[in-house]
Amino acid sequence: MADKLVADKHLRYILNLMAEKKKESFESVVMDHLRMNGAYWGLTTLSLLDKLGSVSEDEVVSWVMTCQHESGGFAGNTGHDPHVLYTLSAVQILALFDKLNILDVEKVSNYIAGLQNEDGSFSGDIWGEVDTRFSYIAICCLSILKCLDKINVKKAVDYIVSCKNLDGGFGCSPGAESHAGQIFCCVGALAITGNLHRVDKDLLGWWLCERQDYESGGLNGRPEKLPDVCYSWWVLSSLIMIDRVHWIEKAKLVKFILDSQDMDNGGISDRPSYTVDIFHTYFGVAGLSLLEYPGVKTIDPAYALPVHVINRILFTK
Amino acid sequence: MDFDETVPLSQRSEWADVVPLTQDDGPNPVVPIAYKEEFRETMDYFRAIYFSDERSPRALRLTEETLRLNSGNYTVWHFRRLVLEALNHDLFEELEFIERIAEDNSKNYQLWHHRRWVAEKLGPDVAGRELEFTRRVLSLDAKHYHAWSHRQWTLRALGGWEDELDYCHELLEADVFNNSAWNQRYYVITRSPLLGGLEAMRESEVSYTIKAILANPANESSWRYLKALYKDDKESWISDSSVSSVCLNVLSRTDCFHGFALSTLLDLLCDGLRPTNEHKDSVRALANEEPDTNLAILVCTILGRVDPIRANYWAWRKSKITVAAM
Numbered sequence: 001m002a003d004k005l006v007a008d009k010h011l012r013y014i015l016n017l018m019a020e021k022k023k024e025s026f027e028s029v030v031m032d033h034l035r036m037n038g039a040y041w042g043l044t045t046l047s048l049l050d051k052l053g054s055v056s057e058d059e060v061v062s063w064v065m066t067c068q069h070e071s072g073g074f075a076g077n078t079g080h081d082p083h084v085l086y087t088l089s090a091v092q093i094l095a096l097f098d099k100l101n102i103l104d105v106e107k108v109s110n111y112i113a114g115l116q117n118e119d120g121s122f123s124g125d126i127w128g129e130v131d132t133r134f135s136y137i138a139i140c141c142l143s144i145l146k147c148l149d150k151i152n153v154k155k156a157v158d159y160i161v162s163c164k165n166l167d168g169g170f171g172c173s174p175g176a177e178s179h180a181g182q183i184f185c186c187v188g189a190l191a192i193t194g195n196l197h198r199v200d201k202d203l204l205g206w207w208l209c210e211r212q213d214y215e216s217g218g219l220n221g222r223p224e225k226l227p228d229v230c231y232s233w234w235v236l237s238s239l240i241m242i243d244r245v246h247w248i249e250k251a252k253l254v255k256f257i258l259d260s261q262d263m264d265n266g267g268i269s270d271r272p273s274y275t276v277d278i279f280h281t282y283f284g285v286a287g288l289s290l291l292e293y294p295g296v297k298t299i300d301p302a303y304a305l306p307v308h309v310i311n312r313i314l315f316t317k
Numbered sequence: 318m319d320f321d322e323t324v325p326l327s328q329r330s331e332w333a334d335v336v337p338l339t340q341d342d343g344p345n346p347v348v349p350i351a352y353k354e355e356f357r358e359t360m361d362y363f364r365a366i367y368f369s370d371e372r373s374p375r376a377l378r379l380t381e382e383t384l385r386l387n388s389g390n391y392t393v394w395h396f397r398r399l400v401l402e403a404l405n406h407d408l409f410e411e412l413e414f415i416e417r418i419a420e421d422n423s424k425n426y427q428l429w430h431h432r433r434w435v436a437e438k439l440g441p442d443v444a445g446r447e448l449e450f451t452r453r454v455l456s457l458d459a460k461h462y463h464a465w466s467h468r469q470w471t472l473r474a475l476g477g478w479e480d481e482l483d484y485c486h487e488l489l490e491a492d493v494f495n496n497s498a499w500n501q502r503y504y505v506i507t508r509s510p511l512l513g514g515l516e517a518m519r520e521s522e523v524s525y526t527i528k529a530i531l532a533n534p535a536n537e538s539s540w541r542y543l544k545a546l547y548k549d550d551k552e553s554w555i556s557d558s559s560v561s562s563v564c565l566n567v568l569s570r571t572d573c574f575h576g577f578a579l580s581t582l583l584d585l586l587c588d589g590l591r592p593t594n595e596h597k598d599s600v601r602a603l604a605n606e607e608p609d610t611n612l613a614i615l616v617c618t619i620l621g622r623v624d625p626i627r628a629n630y631w632a633w634r635k636s637k638i639t640v641a642a643m
Contacts, residue, residue, distance in 0.1 A: 032360070033390045078340065079364060080392040127395060129430040166503075166545040172466055175508065177500040179462060206630060210537060214626045223496040223537040225460065247630040 002258040005288060006266065007049050007295060010281060013266030014042045015054055017278060035077040036067060040089035041282035047096050047306050048285050048297045057097050064090050065102070072104070072111030073125070083125045084112060088137045091144055095309050100144070109147035112138050120155030131172045132163050136185035140303060143192045144313055157195045160186045168203030180211060180221040180234040191241045191302040205244030211235050217252025218271060228270045229260050229280045232287025237301035240290060254291050257284045325355070326362045331375060337361030338368060356386050367396055372403035381414065388418050394427045398434060411435050412443070416450060423454055429463040433470060444475035452484070459488055460497045469504060478509040493529050499538040503545055519546050519553075527563045534567040535574040540581055555590040568599045575603065576624045579616050583634065586613040613638045 017038075031038050043060070046052045067075045067090060073082025074090035087108065094100050115123045115138065122134035135156055142148045163170045163186060169178025170186035183204070190196050211219040211231060218227025219235045232253060239245040259272040260280070267276030268284035289299040298307040326332050339361055363383045366376045380397040383390065401411060415432050422428075436447050451468040454461055472478055482505050488498040506518040523546055529539045543563075547554035554560065564585070567578035582600070586592060592612050600612060603619050610618070617635035621628045 032356075032387065033392060076391070079367075081395050083391065127398070127430065127434070129426065129433075131426075165500075166548055167541050172462075173469070175469055175504045176466055177462070177497050209627050209630050212626050214624075217626075222460070223541075224494040225496075247627065247633070249626045249628075252626065 002261055002263055005258060005285075005293060005295065006261055006263055009263070009266030010045065010261075010268070010285065011049060011051050011054065011266070013262075013276070013281065014045060014278065018042060018055065033076045033080055034086070036064070036074060036086040036089045036093075037076065038278055039064075040092050041278050043093055043096055044299075044305065045278075045282045045285045047309070048289050048299060049295075050297060052096060057099070060093065061097060061099050061102070064093055068108075072107035072109075074108075081125065082111065084115060084122070084134050084137045084141070085124065087112065088141045091141050092303075092305055095144060095305055095313060098309075098312060100313070103145070105145050105147065109142055109145050109150050112141055113147070113150035116151050116156065120152060120157070120159030122156070132160060132170060132182050132189075133172065133185045135160050136189040139189040139192050144303065148193070153193050157190065157193055157198065160189055161198050164198075164200075167207050168200045168205075169207050177222065178207065180208070180219070180231050180238070183208070184234040184238050187238045187241050188302045188304075196242065199242055201242040201244060205239060205242055205247055208235050208239050208244070209247035212248050212253065216256050216271075217249065218256035219248070219253065226271070227256065229257055229268055229287065230270065230283040232257055233283040233290070233304075236287055236290045237304070240301040245290070250291050254288065254293060257287055257291075260284060326358055332362060335362060335365050338364040340364070359383050359386055363393060363396075367392070372400045374404065376400050377404065377406065384418055385421070388422050388428055389425045391427045394431050398431070408435050408439055412439075412446065412450075419450075419454065423461070424463065426463065429467050433467060436471070437474065441475045444471060444477040447471040447475060448477050455488070459492060459495050462497075465497050465501065468501070472504075473508075478505065478511050481505045481509065482512075489529065493533050494536055494538060496538040499542045503542065515546070515548060516550075522546050523557070523559060527559060530563055531566060534570070534578060535576075537577060540577040544581070544584070551588050555585055555588050561585055561590060561596065565595060565599050568603065574623070576620065579603075579620050579623070583613060583616045583620070586616070587638065611638065 039060070043052065043055065046054060064074070066078045067080070067086065069075060069082035071082055073084065074087040075082050076086045091100070091103070091108065094103060115125070115134070117123060117130065121130045122138045123130055124134045138151065139148065139156065142150060160170070162174045163172070163176065163182070165171060165178045167178050170183045171177050171179060172182050176182070187196070187199060187204075190198055210223070211221065213220065213227045216227050218229070219231035220227045221231050221234065236245065236248070239248065256272075257268070260269050260274070261267070261284070262269065262276045265276070267278070268281040269276045270280050285296060286299050286304070289296045290301060299305070300307050300310045303310050327337070337358065359379075359382055363379055366379060377397065377400045380393050380400065383393045384397070400406075401408070412432070412435060415428060415435065418428055436443050448468065448471060451464045451471070454464040458464075472481065482502065485498050485502040485505060488495055489502075492498075506512055506522060507515050512518055523543065526539055526543045526546065530536065530543065533539070543560065544554070547557075561582065564578045564582040567573065568575055568582075582596070597612055600615055600619070604615055614635055617631050617638070620631040620634075624631065
């Protein structure tokens with residue numbers, strides 16, 4: 001049982017992950033190709049805890065740039081292929097350090113815009129996988145780069161709306177089951193493009209608040225699934241974007257997240273008493289930010305970056 | 318498999334001509350990944366053939382070795398596709414390869430996208446095989462999101478709708494709370510070219526769903542499915558007596574959660590259902606509150622009590638009720 005966020009322990013957990021070279025772990029082996037995502041999760045968490053200064057900006061930024069492909073897209077790691085997943089994380093990392101100006105914006109934005117399909121959907125890369133996750137990524141990234149006009153926004157929005165289900169939720173493609181992760185992506189994309197009126201907020205808000213489990217206070221991602229800390233982000237950010245967050249019981253959710261911390265070694269897991277990882281550490285802290293937990297900076301629910309970072313972007317140039 | 322996994326690549330004569338490329342992380346890499354020796358070596362050899370763009374049979378075998386170590390590595394999947402194309406490799410064998418990898422870990426996007434890429438090339442002839450594969454995956458995890466996505470794609474692109482409704486039933490018999498199966502059921506009745514569409518299927522589906530509800534009234538999925546059957550047809554939704562009947566039936570029971578029955582009744586009332594005395598008595602029997610309150614408001618009050626974690630939502634619903642929705 002925990003009654004507070006052990007921020008110092010999480011800081012140490014993240015910095016250890018980022019510093020140690022010789023650690024043997026299954027997690028490090030499987031994370032090789034998605035290091036860019038891992039870096040985004042770790043660095044954004046540090047930023048939310050006001051500790052971004054603990055890492056070397058130059059080292060991070062120069063490593064990020066080694067992951068850029070000649071197509072303009074970024075890979076998950078040096079020497080891997082480009083993909084929108086890592087392109088967004090790269091841009092978000094640069095945004096954290098206020099280093100977007102080093103980007104060839106034309107190049108990056110052309111890479112993303114080139115992945116829009118005829119029906120308005122987006123592919124993840126040249127191999128053509130389509131998923132509403134990529135719609136969000138494209139829109140979020142181009143918005144940060146101020147190049148949304150490079151895509152057909154109307155078609156992009158119409159495609160997302162075609163993935164809306166009768167329960168008010170969204171899936172990965174038309175007809176696919178509503179899932180909180182996909183809902184975050186669709187609602188986020190609609191929010192960024194000013195199309196939240198295409199969401200049935202009352203209906204979706206109800207579906208989202210039904211994700212809260214009475215026993216644990218945690219949130220699941222679909223009916224009859226187990227609660228998981230990462231849904232503290234996907235569900236909560238969606239509720240905030242549609243202005244219905246007061247429909248969940250905040251105190252119980254805070255407790256669920258806090259109870260999922262490793263109080264000794266830092267890090268947060270998917271639920272109490274399980275193994276921690278960087279993914280759930282980020283989503284736990286981000287969730288607490290949305291719940292206005294003291295000591296955690298405010299995060300933007302649509303861009304998944306600290307508000308002060310987004311303000312810097314939106315109010316300059 | 319015809320390679321000896323215990324012999325390091327550097328000691329295999331087949332690879333003697335290749336210089337492995339180490340990862341250039343720079344002096345102080347961010348989030349450095351500490352590597353198990355075998356993984357590091359395999360990645361070094363993969364990197365060599367990737368950068369020299371060698372699309373040979375041994376390259377194909379190497380991608381398999383690499384994927385066994387880390388099936389999430391998307392660059393390896395990409396390169397494997399290039400090699401498969403260059404070699405004009407037997408794609409039926411490739412389906413088997415994917416199934417072998419899936420045995421260890423089927424929860425990765427790359428594997429499923431690769432499967433789709435292969436199946437698309439093979440065409441409608443493999444519809445049955447794709448349905449069989451997803452069925453096997455779903456037998457281990459009946460809510461596997463990737464598997465359902467692939468199954469929906471298969472039906473759409475390759476066909477095979479004939480037995481899908483029966484399959485949904487099979488899964489719901491095993492677990493009536495399987496939201497994915499309910500979603501698939503909706504997918505079938507609205508999109509199958511072999512059925513008549515939602516309206517034609519409504520009567521039989523309502524009957525099916527009511528049976529499921531009565532067996533397990535605390536099932537969010539079945540109640541949502543019931544409502545979805547009346548998509549865009551509010552008139553039928555409020556006038557079909559079997560809908561309000563199932564609410565009353567559940568509310569009269571003392572052995573189950575009443576929340577979904579109450580919220581469904583609330584929706585009906587707000588959509589224009591004129592409550593009968595039976596409705597009123599049924600609700601009032603559950604109330605601790607004043608009996609002459611507006612019925613819909615009374616339902617909200619009760620819901621705030623039986624579903625307390627969503628008290629704010631039910632309070633909001635209550636605030637939206639106008640006198641006209643009595």
